[in-house]
Each structure stands twice: as structure tokens, then as C-alpha cells.
Amino acid sequence: MKQAHSLIPDSGDDRIHRITGVYSKPVKDHPITMKGSCCSLTGPLTNLPVRQNLSVAVQLAAQKGRGAAVMVVKIGALTEINHWQGYEVGDRVIRTVMGRIEASLQENDFVGRLGGGHFLVFLNHGRQPDRLDERVQMLLTAVSEPMHFGGGPLLINASAGVSLMPEDAGNADELLRNAELALRTARAGCARFFSRDLQAHLAGYAEVRSAMVGALEREEFFLVYQPQVCAASGRMFGVEALLRWQSPTLGLVPPDRFIPVAENVGLMPQLGAWVLASACRQASLWRARGTPLRVAVNISASQLEDPQFANQVRAILGEQALPPALLELEVTESMLVGDVAECQRALEAIRQAGVKLALDDFGTGYSNLAYLRHFTFDTLKIDRLFTNAITGDSSGDTLVRAIVAMGSELGQDIVAEGVETPEQAEALRKLGCSRLQGYYFSRPVPAAEISMIPDVQFTSARSGSFLG
Ligand code: C2E
Ligand code: MG
Ligand code: MG
16 A cells, blocks of 8 residues: 555556545556545645546546546535634534545546535446436435534535536546536536536626626616415415616626626625615505515525624614514525524524515425424425426426425425416415415516506415415
């Protein structure tokens, strides 16, 4: 056994050495065996050895005519964990993640740490790319399991970007860059595969960033509102406030494109506060006119992390004389990272103020029930992926039925998002969703148009009460 930092063959043939920690030993009987890892917590300043290993692995796969995937896994919660729990716990998280990835590797795969909370995984798929999706998801699921180091559970929040060879690129450098680009747009708990469209989309990033400077002061942002309809009565129960940006140079920019940029440039706390104040002002106006509507507002991670956030919400409610139950704040699973106790405190402070709390896009992230039982939500919003799956046959209903059963057990309201057809509306109502939202009822519209939206007649509607 000898010390090594690399998978580079050193014996003149194409044999690769198994790497365990910083030691390697040749693997008998296998001309190329790369299952293993190259990582060291006290490792070199650059990630050159990992990238060299990738180069060799890519070359060998190309020589053998094998396909492969380069996956970059990111542990989103590492900064929070280092901050709240200390670097020692952070190191244990890194080691545990390495161990979990190693455990799911197969022959000719390897893992290396790129630095921070980023890991490179090389997955050889031979000539069977069809199982790759499944392998990537299984690996991510294994990595994401909460960790226990004595205190409360730690939530890891892993996501991944994947680039395929030979489809996306044929050399290590480009494969890695493509995987990292894909990672930048991956939702928490999810893997995103590289595509040329994605590259074009990200090319506009710098443009968005520079156009955003001063946009809030120039009043280029505005809100639109999308109705949520009570499934029992067909009447409007509330609205979701959705942010829009009309840029003089870029035109109307969708939130999926500008919100990540606003997060990155540090504009989100300010922009989020503006959204909250504007939505509450509008809710107060509707109430004063005798048509109270609950307004749902999406909040971002940087708002939730602010220890003053709950006080800020209370102050806005006070200024607008708005009853707290007319405000619902929507968070996504990706915000529930790091120390469970800290997240619980942040969410409880909001509920203590009497404000409703909704879990948005349920079912698209990690959605581990063990994970979620640590938090109390008033509302679960089923992602539109599940609504789309409702096509008339019963297979699409199964998951919604399970979510509704779980939500009812926990006393939660279930909102179905993305309802586009009367058939979906009827099916979701029958499955027990309490509120429905989607283009079938209305697209997001300016506040002034909300009062013009008529009630809905369901085929077999029961009578129900307004504002539940
Ligand atoms: P979200 O909170 O899940 O909002 C629902 C999105 O689904 C909205 O997209 C809405 O227009 C769209 N949608 C609604 N009904 C349908 C339908 O029937 N079919 C389809 N295909 N889509 C439907 P939008 O407005 O583009 O917002 C996208 C995301 O941007 C939101 O997802 C939310 O995560 C984020 N976002 C929007 N406004 C804000 C904000 O003020 N603050 C923060 N932090 N995030 C926001
Ligand atoms: Mg939402
Ligand atoms: Mg949603």
C-alpha cells in the first residue's frame, strides 16, 4: 500500500488504483477499477487532483466506448451548519456525505471533493444510459437523509447538476463546467441535467444582474394576484401574490429568472420586504371594501434567516391593521436547511404572530416525511406536477390521495396548484383538496381585476363557507 492523491495510472498500463482516503492500492483482476474516492479534509488548496482523475476517467471511458455522467453534488446547508454547529460538525457532515456517495458507487465510478460543500461524482453507465436517472436520484436521496451527531437532526439540502458524455461534451473540463451550470438551476433535493437551452438561459444572467441595479428604486417591480378557490363553495378564498419585473431594457422578466439573481446580489431582503408590505396593503384594501381575501406571499431563504423577520411581519400587519389570519407565508423545503431547531424557531415565530404558514411546491423537493414532521404547517401546496398527472385514469390520483390523507391527519389545508382543466378541478375537489389554484380559474392578474373573477360552479359542489 502506498500513499497517493491520484487515480492516474503509474504502472505504464491503464490500471487505476483504488483510493481509500489518501491511500491507494492496485486492485487485482480488474484492469480498470475506480470505485473509490479521492478526498482529504486537509487536502490541497486546489481541486486539481480531482480534476486530473476526472480527465483520466473520461479518457478511459472514451477509449472503451463507454458512456458516463459527471455529477456535481452540492450540500446547500454546509454554510449554515458551520455557522450554527461549528466547523467540526461541518467536517463530519462532509465525511458522512463522502461515505454515503461511496456506498452507492459501482465499478469504475469515483467521487472526489471539489471544495466547500461540492463533490464530483463520476458515474460510468457503460451502454445503459436509461438507468442513469434512477441512479442519480438514488444517490441524491441517500446523501439527503438527515444526519444525527448527538443534537437534533441536521438537514443537508443536497442538489446536483449532471452532464453526460459523449452527449454533452467529450472532455473533462467541459463536462465539469456543464454539470456546474446545471447545478446552478437545480432545485433543492433535485438533480438537473445539462442542456443547450440551459446554457443559453444562463448566458443572460449577467445581463439580468446589471439591469437589476436600481430597479426597486425605479419602481420597476409590481405584483399580480392569482385566486385560490374554495373547493367546497367555488368562491374565491384568497390570492397568491406573485412578483413581476418590467425592465425597460429586458422587457417582462419572469420571477424564475430574476429571483435567483436578486438572491445572489443580496437584493432579496429588501425586495421581499417590499412584496410583503405591498401585498398586505392590498389585502387591507380588499378587507376595507368588504371582500376579505387571504393573501399568500412567497418568502425567500434570506428573509427567513433574518432573526428580525417575524418582527418585521408583525410591524407590517400593525401598520395596515390587517388581521394576521389574512396573511399566509409560503416557504419551500429548500429553506428548511441546517439546524432543525433554528428553522423551527424561525417558523414558530411567524405562527406565533398568528400568520398562516404554507409549504409550497410540496412533492418536488426532498419531501421526506421524517424531515417534515419537525415543522408545523397550516397549509400544504401540492406542486403542479401532481396536478398535471391527473389525466382521468386513477394512477395520477394515487399520490394526491396519499398527500391529502397525510395533510388531513396533521390538520392541514391542502391546496392544489396548477389546475388547468375542469376535469382536474373536479378530481382534486373529490380527492379532498380544500383550495384550488391555477389557470383554469384565472391567470395571475393585477389587483384591480380580482373582483371581476366569477365564482365557479363545480359539477357536484356542496355549499361551503367563505374564508373557511
Ligand atoms: P410558486 O410560488 O409555486 O407560484 C406558482 C407559479 O405557478 C406562478 O408562476 C404561477 O403563475 C404559476 N401557475 C399558476 N397556475 C398555473 C397553471 O395552471 N399552470 C401553469 N403552468 N403554471 C401556473 P410565477 O408567477 O412565474 O412564479 C414562479 C415562482 O417564482 C413562484 O412559484 C415562486 O417560487 C417565485 N416567486 C414569485 N413571486 C415571488 C415573491 O414575491 N417572492 C419570492 N421569494 N418568490 C416569488
Ligand atoms: Mg408560491
Ligand atoms: Mg408553488
